[in-house]
Amino acid sequence: MLDMGFEEDVRSILRKTSSARQMLMFSATWPPKVHELAQQFMDPNPVKVVVGSEDLAANHDVMQIVEVLNDRARYDRLIALLDKYHKTQRNRVLIFALYKNEADRLANMLQKSGWKVVCIHGDRKQQDRTHSLSLFKNGSCPLMVATDVAARGLDIPDVEVVINYSFPLTMEDYVHRIGRTGRAGKKGVAHTFFTQQNKGLAGELVNVLREAGQVVPAALLKFGTHVKKKESQLYGAHFKEIPVDAPKAKKITFDDSDED
Structure with a gap:
């Protein structure tokens, strides 16, 4: 939140x-x-409980498939994946777009292609979002296009496939997105499109794939495996996160005397 x-x-x-x-x-x-x-x-000294790795990691119950392709090839590839994953049009498939207008455009294109689909994003009225989500959840329309507004808090155990039509802006968002499937002990599939525009996140994506024992495509490795250092708005790339249990700073007061 x-x-x-x-x-x-x-x-x-x-x-x-x-x-x-x-x-x-x-x-x-x-x-x-x-x-x-x-x-x-929080309280001054909260207790931090970590389940699994402290490094950025994805749900191991999700099979991650990453395709590196040209931006213009994405829609045709999406249709092919829907023919594969959503042929019965009964199982739940969630497609993520990056921007609100992109989500609307993609949903309209899918409808014109004969797919029954709903769409949610931040510019939709709350009642419209609630209605669309209800149709997706009860299975009346099990295909949904959404922005990252659906990447968190969407607890539907039966989402079988997540398709990242547009790669998110951060790897944290990627982990949240693919976590919409493979829930409650079930297995899931996350199929992701990665383009030249996303090359700055290639190194982090490779690390997440390797940590989960997933296949790293050779085309992704061509972008390099460099991971950008965490930066602070005040101290730049040399910033190091201070642990919550670190000793508190001591206040030192100097008098105003000019004597040696």
């Missing part, structure tokens, strides 16, 4: 609750900016 623009809502709720409270926060990823925000709401 902190990463999706709900920071002020969280602050508003906390202002109206007792200061004597117990707070728990859960996240599939823990990027520095969200970490810093969370520390403002």
